[in-house]
Amino acid sequence: MKLLILGGTRFLGRHLAQQALQAGHELSMLHRGRSAGGLFPEAEHLIADRDREGEFAAALAGGAWDAVIDTSAYLPRQVQAAAAALAGRVGQYHLVSTISVYAGFDAAVTDEGAPLQVLPDPGVQVVDGSSYGGLKALCEAAAYEGFEDGCLVSRPGLLVGPFDPTGRFTWWVQRFVRADSGDDDETEVLAPGEPTTPVQFIDARDAAAWMLHQAEAGHRGTYNLTGPESPATMGELLAAARDTLAPTSQLLWVDEDFLLARGVAPWSDLPVWLPQAQSGVHRVDITRALDTGLQCRPWAQTLRDTAVWAASAAPPALGGPLRPQVGLAPEREADLRAAWRER
Ligand SMILES: NC(=O)c1ccc[n+]([C@@H]2O[C@H](COP(=O)([O-])OP(=O)(O)OC[C@H]3O[C@@H](n4cnc5c(N)ncnc54)[C@H](OP(=O)(O)O)[C@@H]3O)[C@@H](O)[C@H]2O)c1
Structure with a gap:
């Protein structure tokens, strides 16, 4: 198969590229050449900024692909530019969207037919926490309009594993590595809320494997x-x-009300965790993905591999971990544990 990834050098795309090459596919990747230089010399690298339409269209001119997986579209105009440059020359266009497109998560489970976010200003060009989901919903609409003969949209939940630039799941991995370090102050780990709170996430390698399978199968x-x-x-x-x-x-x-009253921020101070009232985010229906071949590796493998990667001394440009500021500092966690015991 001839596969084009719009992106492919950071996290999800990097796993996609690696698996595509391993499977023997003929791979092209379009990116600006900024992240992880020298990666995947076997692939064709189309160096262009997708925000510069002339440059983007010129890089893609003349090519034809069985499938395109777009990991780097955040604005509807980027999808429209992809359609203008590629429509008629690709089999399947796969937009990587997000579960953040949903307007809410109040249902027992959120399936693909649930209402989507609507932005007050659909012309907004700044991608941030308040616009990300609504803009991705507009990207989805642009994808279906621009690639009407063959569009697939995936809505990943939290992606985790090696090369994750967000540090969220990785923070827990590093917290347990510290708990095993022999330092007595670290052996007790603050566990937030109720053990029964639902949780969902996917190893980016499993997401990538499913995506490649969809490209091979030509699903819509x-x-x-x-x-x-x-x-x-x-x-x-x-x-x-x-x-x-x-x-x-x-x-x-530690009880969630106790944590919230002390200003502990779910998702960022204690990554992955959401209080009961918001935990619908972790109750998304994945029946359709499972019916089309999704397989998730054991958590132990994701945990171990993430720990090995997080311990790497390599700089981010060579695939080593970024060190984003997420998660409680050790002293703050220790103070919270002590306060909980003394309550
Ligand atoms: N992380 C999560 O938990 C999560 C959850 C749900 C959905 N998602 C979605 O999953 C996708 C994940 O992306 P990823 O970052 O892991 O993908 P990736 O393909 O590994 O990395 C992003 C790629 O886009 C390229 N790029 C960025 N800006 C560009 C531009 N203006 N022109 C051309 N290329 C550009 C980057 O290379 P250069 O910098 O060299 O250009 C890089 O190759 C996103 O669409 C995100 O919304 C993520």
């Missing part, structure tokens, strides 16, 4: 894309992290 339509295959809980995640990375550590479950 919209698919939520997260894991694990069966519903799971925060309690199961933290127990798996403990058993895999720090078997002698203990979990100290």
